[in-house]
Amino acid sequence: MNEPASMPPRACDLVVRGDFVLPMTAGLPEIAGGAVAVRGGEIVAVGAADDVAADWLANDEIAGGIVLPGLINTHGHAGMTLYRGLGDDMPLEQWLHEFVWPAEKKFTNAETVAAGTRLAVAEMLACGTTSFADMYFFQQTVGEVAEECGMRVLLGQAVIGFPVPGCPTPETAFDKVRALDAAFDGHDLVRPSMALHAVYTLTPQLMERGAAVAAELGSPLQIHLSETRTEVDDCREAHGMTPPALCARTGVLREHTICAHGVHLTADDVALIRESGAGISLNPESNLKLASGIADIAGLLAAGVPLGLGTDGAASNNDLDMWDSIRLAALLPKGTTLDPTVVPAREAVRMATVGGARLFGWEQRVGTLEVGKRADLCVIDTSAAHQTPLYHPYSHLAYATHGSDVVHTVVDGRVVYRDRRHTTLDVTDVCATVTRIARRVASTV
Ligand SMILES: [Zn+2]
Numbered sequence: 001m002n003e004p005a006s007m008p009p010r011a012c013d014l015v016v017r018g019d020f021v022l023p024m025t026a027g028l029p030e031i032a033g034g035a036v037a038v039r040g041g042e043i044v045a046v047g048a049a050d051d052v053a054a055d056w057l058a059n060d061e062i063a064g065g066i067v068l069p070g071l072i073n074t075h076g077h078a079g080m081t082l083y084r085g086l087g088d089d090m091p092l093e094q095w096l097h098e099f100v101w102p103a104e105k106k107f108t109n110a111e112t113v114a115a116g117t118r119l120a121v122a123e124m125l126a127c128g129t130t131s132f133a134d135m136y137f138f139q140q141t142v143g144e145v146a147e148e149c150g151m152r153v154l155l156g157q158a159v160i161g162f163p164v165p166g167c168p169t170p171e172t173a174f175d176k177v178r179a180l181d182a183a184f185d186g187h188d189l190v191r192p193s194m195a196l197h198a199v200y201t202l203t204p205q206l207m208e209r210g211a212a213v214a215a216e217l218g219s220p221l222q223i224h225l226s227e228t229r230t231e232v233d234d235c236r237e238a239h240g241m242t243p244p245a246l247c248a249r250t251g252v253l254r255e256h257t258i259c260a261h262g263v264h265l266t267a268d269d270v271a272l273i274r275e276s277g278a279g280i281s282l283n284p285e286s287n288l289k290l291a292s293g294i295a296d297i298a299g300l301l302a303a304g305v306p307l308g309l310g311t312d313g314a315a316s317n318n319d320l321d322m323w324d325s326i327r328l329a330a331l332l333p334k335g336t337t338l339d340p341t342v343v344p345a346r347e348a349v350r351m352a353t354v355g356g357a358r359l360f361g362w363e364q365r366v367g368t369l370e371v372g373k374r375a376d377l378c379v380i381d382t383s384a385a386h387q388t389p390l391y392h393p394y395s396h397l398a399y400a401t402h403g404s405d406v407v408h409t410v411v412d413g414r415v416v417y418r419d420r421r422h423t424t425l426d427v428t429d430v431c432a433t434v435t436r437i438a439r440r441v442a443s444t445v
Pocket residue numbers: 075076077224260312313
């Protein structure tokens with residue numbers, strides 16, 4: 001019998017080959033000797049490299065050791081790279097009152113936020129992060145910078161109950177969220193959200209108002225939640241309930257609300273969050289540095305709460321390397337439970353990819369390598385001494401990989417970081433600009 005005539009290969013924009021391709025789809029398969037084909041920013045094939053090569057003729061090709069979905073940084077303040085290392089080794093409250101807020105009052109404006117965000121984007125793209133959530137000021141500028149650099153962002157106009165840069169009143173911040181919604185309606189890379197700072201910087205009335213405006217716009221909400229014991233104790237004293245209970249009462253806790261931290265939660269809090277459809281962005285490195293505590297990652301995972309990972313801002317981490325967050329998410333629960341089987345390597349990688357997409361409500365667009373999804377991915381070089389030998393790719397990703405092992409990053413089908421060089425920004429220039437601003441900060445703070 002004659003073999004059926006095979007289809008001639010079709011043209012595509014890009015083929016990405018890897019010794020391993022990890023699509024992060026159900027069952028977490030590993031494709032040894034795999035490839036991903038991309039056309040028009042969309043994934044059109046994922047499979048064995050030979051099969052992909054037989055079907056697709058690539059205009060461009062990149063390759064490396066491990067190909068996986070781009071990392072999704074679910075919590076941060078990109079513009080705060082300006083204040084990286086400005087104040088260390090002190091508690092959150094002191095750090096906010098003595099360093100962050102005074103510095104922001106003097107130096108945070110649209111121009112400095114653009115410079116700081118460009119630096120954050122440069123760092124994140126170089127570490128394989130393809131999407132990030134921002135919670136800061138001047139979000140129109142942040143959206144423009146992300147667009148210019150070709151990075152995906154969930155903007156978060158920060159709402160705080162006192163005057164902040166760019167917003168003399170919380171009502172101005174609500175107006176800005178509306179304006180962002182109009183400016184980036186249906187944008188490929190930039191989507192807005194409402195970022196309510198925290199229960200300790202907002203009144204319940206403002207939380208209600210924020211939840212109502214976000215509901216009217218269909219925007220996701222972000223909030224710092226139960227980050228420190230002080231926050232929880234003060235909330236109980238002022239409102240007679242925990243921060244998640246207050247969020248539930250004010251309508252803030254709901255489907256696709258991104259709760260950053262979740263370090264100090266009661267069993268009732270966990271149940272409230274799970275039932276609401278909200279998720280938690282875990283930021284283990286920031287929580288350690290500010291001595292906020294250690295979230296019960298194993299317990300939250302077992303409870304079925306949607307989990308993503310974040311770095312938090314560069315002023316409290318102090319870098320934006322998501323591989324540190326992955327490693328800590330896998331290691332800390334083992335140390336606190338004395339059980340080495342909790343949060344296995346692949347689960348930590350899952351949180352940083354598909355878990356983040358679920359938190360943003362973007363699971364139909366990104367987070368896995370599947371036909372029909374937007375092509376957001378990163379490629380890890382596994383040839384270095386610390387990556388040799390390679391038995392299990394997930395083990396390397398969780399326990400041996402650093403941001404500097406990322407060799408290529410692709411966002412929406414565009415190679416924005418290629419052979420360890422940015423293609424959409426001049427990193428020397430970006431660093432020089434921030435260094436100039438930092439000199440002014442250092443001379444006055
Ligand atoms: Zn934060």
